[in-house]
Amino acid sequence: MKNLNKSTQKLIISILVIVVLYIVMAVMESTGNLSSLMSGLLVPVCAYSLVAIGLNLCVGYLGELSLGHAGFMCVGAFTSAFFSKAYANTIPDVPRFILALLIGTFFAALFGFLIAIPVLRLSGDYLAIVTLAFGEIIKNVINVLYVGIDSNGLHVSMKDMMSLGLEPDGTLLVNGAQGITGTPRQATFLIGVLLVIFALVVTFNFVNSRTGRAVKAIRDNQIAAETVGLPITKYKLIAFTISAAIAGVGGVLYAHNINSLTATTNNFGYNMSIMILVYVVLGGIGNFSGSLIATVVLTMLPEMLRGLSNYRMLIYSIVLIALMLFNWAPDILKFRADHGLTSKTILGKIKKTKEVQ
Amino acid sequence: MKRKMLSLGLCAMMTASLLVGCGSGNTEGSAENVETSGELTWRIGGIGPTTGGAAQYGQGVMNAIQIAVDEVNAAGGINGYQISFNFQDDEADPQKSVNAYNTLKDWGMQILEGTVTSGACAAVSAETYNDRIFQITPSASSTSVIEGNDNTFQICFSDPNQGTVSADYIAENGLGTKIGVIYDSSDPYSSGVYQNFATEAANVGLDVVATEAFTSDSKTDFTTQLQKCKDAGADLLFLPFYYTEGSIVLTQANKMGYAPTMFGVDGFDGLLGVENFDVSLAEGVYLLTPFAADADDEATKKFVATYEESYKDTPNQFAADAYDGVYIIKEALEAANLTPEASNEEICDALISEIQNVNYNGLTGEGMTWNDKGEVSKDPKAVVIKDGGYVSVQ
Numbered sequence A: 001m002k003n004l005n006k007s008t009q010k011l012i013i014s015i016l017v018i019v020v021l022y023i024v025m026a027v028m029e030s031t032g033n034l035s036s037l038m039s040g041l042l043v044p045v046c047a048y049s050l051v052a053i054g055l056n057l058c059v060g061y062l063g064e065l066s067l068g069h070a071g072f073m074c075v076g077a078f079t080s081a082f083f084s085k086a087y088a089n090t091i092p093d094v095p096r097f098i099l100a101l102l103i104g105t106f107f108a109a110l111f112g113f114l115i116a117i118p119v120l121r122l123s124g125d126y127l128a129i130v131t132l133a134f135g136e137i138i139k140n141v142i143n144v145l146y147v148g149i150d151s152n153g154l155h156v157s158m159k160d161m162m163s164l165g166l167e168p169d170g171t172l173l174v175n176g177a178q179g180i181t182g183t184p185r186q187a188t189f190l191i192g193v194l195l196v197i198f199a200l201v202v203t204f205n206f207v208n209s210r211t212g213r214a215v216k217a218i219r220d221n222q223i224a225a226e227t228v229g230l231p232i233t234k235y236k237l238i239a240f241t242i243s244a245a246i247a248g249v250g251g252v253l254y255a256h257n258i259n260s261l262t263a264t265t266n267n268f269g270y271n272m273s274i275m276i277l278v279y280v281v282l283g284g285i286g287n288f289s290g291s292l293i294a295t296v297v298l299t300m301l302p303e304m305l306r307g308l309s310n311y312r313m314l315i316y317s318i319v320l321i322a323l324m325l326f327n328w329a330p331d332i333l334k335f336r337a338d339h340g341l342t343s344k345t346i347l348g349k350i351k352k353t354k355e356v357q
Numbered sequence B: 001m002k003r004k005m006l007s008l009g010l011c012a013m014m015t016a017s018l019l020v021g022c023g024s025g026n027t028e029g030s031a032e033n034v035e036t037s038g039e040l041t042w043r044i045g046g047i048g049p050t051t052g053g054a055a056q057y058g059q060g061v062m063n064a065i066q067i068a069v070d071e072v073n074a075a076g077g078i079n080g081y082q083i084s085f086n087f088q089d090d091e092a093d094p095q096k097s098v099n100a101y102n103t104l105k106d107w108g109m110q111i112l113e114g115t116v117t118s119g120a121c122a123a124v125s126a127e128t129y130n131d132r133i134f135q136i137t138p139s140a141s142s143t144s145v146i147e148g149n150d151n152t153f154q155i156c157f158s159d160p161n162q163g164t165v166s167a168d169y170i171a172e173n174g175l176g177t178k179i180g181v182i183y184d185s186s187d188p189y190s191s192g193v194y195q196n197f198a199t200e201a202a203n204v205g206l207d208v209v210a211t212e213a214f215t216s217d218s219k220t221d222f223t224t225q226l227q228k229c230k231d232a233g234a235d236l237l238f239l240p241f242y243y244t245e246g247s248i249v250l251t252q253a254n255k256m257g258y259a260p261t262m263f264g265v266d267g268f269d270g271l272l273g274v275e276n277f278d279v280s281l282a283e284g285v286y287l288l289t290p291f292a293a294d295a296d297d298e299a300t301k302k303f304v305a306t307y308e309e310s311y312k313d314t315p316n317q318f319a320a321d322a323y324d325g326v327y328i329i330k331e332a333l334e335a336a337n338l339t340p341e342a343s344n345e346e347i348c349d350a351l352i353s354e355i356q357n358v359n360y361n362g363l364t365g366e367g368m369t370w371n372d373k374g375e376v377s378k379d380p381k382a383v384v385i386k387d388g389g390y391v392s393v394q
Helices: A006-030 A036-061 A069-086 A093-119 A124-143 A189-207 A210-220 A222-228 A232-255 A270-283 A288-308 A311-328 A330-338 A343-356 B002-028 B055-074 B094-107 B118-131 B159-173 B188-204 B223-231 B243-256 B298-311 B317-336 B344-355
Strands: A146-150 A153-157 A171-175 B042-048 B083-089 B111-114 B134-137 B152-154 B178-184 B207-214 B236-239 B261-264 B286-288 B360-362 B365-368 B382-386 B389-392
Touching: A006 A189, A006 A288, A036 A069, A036 A189, A036 A210, A036 A232, A036 A270, A036 A288, A036 B094, A069 A093, A069 A124, A069 A171, A069 A232, A069 A270, A093 A124, A093 A232, A124 A270, A189 A210, A189 A232, A189 A288, A210 A222, A210 A232, A222 A232, A270 A288, A270 A311, A288 A311, A288 B094, A311 A330, B042 B055, B042 B094, B042 B317, B055 B083, B055 B298, B055 B317, B083 B094, B094 B118, B111 B118, B111 B317, B118 B134, B118 B152, B118 B188, B134 B317, B134 B344, B159 B188, B159 B236, B159 B286, B159 B382, B178 B188, B178 B223, B188 B207, B207 B223, B223 B243, B236 B243, B243 B261, B298 B317, B317 B344, B317 B360
Parallel strands: B042 B083, B042 B111, B111 B134, B134 B152, B178 B207, B178 B236, B236 B261, B261 B286
Antiparallel strands: A146 A153, A146 A171, B286 B382, B360 B365, B382 B389
16 A cells, blocks of 8 residues: 555545445445435435536646536436436346446537537636536527437427327427436446446546646646647547546436436526535535535535425525635634644544554 | 544544434424324325425415314314324425435325425325325326326326316317417426427317417516517417416516417416516406315315415415315325324325225315326316406306
């Protein structure tokens, strides 16, 4: 372990923590100690974690603020759910889910790539605004998309269900605003955890690879990187596409955990994009494990606060503000440093007590 | 390194214990309307949006169920057992709705009266189907809610029912020759009714000259849609959406000097209660509703009086549907002669067969019966607004 480099050590620790958490949860669930609410939240948490990891790659390493990641999640969710529903009776469960996963990831990556071409010519606030718009476009297009299948093949319409002209034996796969109903429910906590670990491995390796270093160099100083001869557009495209693909994986997981998939502002609109950005910022920009922790805490929190009835919205916001201040406000950081309340000193203290023992 | 790992592991354990602790502690439930005493009670759960854009519907349903539960409890409960009621917010979002459902399951829910909105309901009914919990929804009118689920029943009439009945009614009574439609393409309810209306309109030979859509992101200005309908010469507008947007459409049409016959569906119920809305504009508007808050019968009067006294608001038809729901559950449970000791599965199976024998007279209809698909048999009734009140037309 000692002769591995620091980032690999960090990765291994993160994965071990996730595995330990998984085992704890799995044992709790099998012994019936886990409440239904908790076990129902496990898969969504994994899904949001994946999107947060994807966005963190974009924000933390590419250095570009994207407000459209929920859109990529949406693409992944709808393409995979569409596939799963269309072939629900023709392909057995396991290969179908694997194919759905690949398809969802591929289409999210494709959209990420296509959107990145115009978007990455912009920077800073402009890029944020354009990605925001793309996220909304994706959501709105899906809301007017009608797809049905019958003996004559696939029918697509952007107008309404009637113009599909389905035969009586046909089934409606995507029903506009009513979305996709009846996606087979195949996402499990184990799959979620495996995908999160996989995403972590991919991102950790990516940021420490040759390409990753180039991406970081571009983030830190684009002009310098250009002078050295790095093809800026190529590296930016790669990073953005991977980021979108990981968000798409999150979407696949989300879609296969719920029977009724609709694209609303709350689940795939700008609200969700900003929510995911909050996970990333609170967890620490460029810190993948941090994003995971922030996602878990912030997804669980509103559900934990159900006991407070409608006040939970208020409390949730206040907790969010307090957490942000605690983590990032300069005065509070100084106060924490003075009083030995930084995570480093706390960890150090734990270590010391161990040594004393 | 070892120590660091250990401390990290400990951290992980602590986080896990935090989560788990919260989970099992959740049985305390929420909301002021939860009874947590140890005695054996019927546990009826409700789910609906009490925050967010659709909050008014969820609030209405929650309040109405509470009124009905209080009445039933005061009258001795069901089969001698009191009812506990727990209502959870879902913000009209499918995922949140499933979370709310899981919360209720942890609370020990035996029967679910919900959810209020269609999209969320489809997600939850898949869960209740797996868990064998009986579900009756006051207001989720989409067919996707009951399709393939033998345990889900509707109190409201379904989307196909409304769309088809509207088209038939317009054709039979010759209300309009050129029809314009404006609908919310981002809303399952609105687009569901529209789809069925358009299908039936083609069958009965109605001439639909303009079909305009809006989305939930742009529901404050309808001048473009109205102008297009006006240019197409529509003399009747079919408006399958909720009354909040309805009041805006009516106001803006009036400003444009455009006065076609307006035909709304059940979402228009509540139109007369919109604040700062000139009620005279609603004169002559047709809508489908099973419930009128100013009806003369004894039951409606009592319900409306209690509701207004407790919540300072006039109940709409969703509230009335929800109120009926509690009594329908009561009737079915009494017919099945069950006690709360029965398992959820027993209750579910018994209610599925009993509810099909129920013939219920309630606020929202006389002689309601249910088929095995989960649809209610009541017919949508068209009313027209006259002198600030509903007048039924037949």
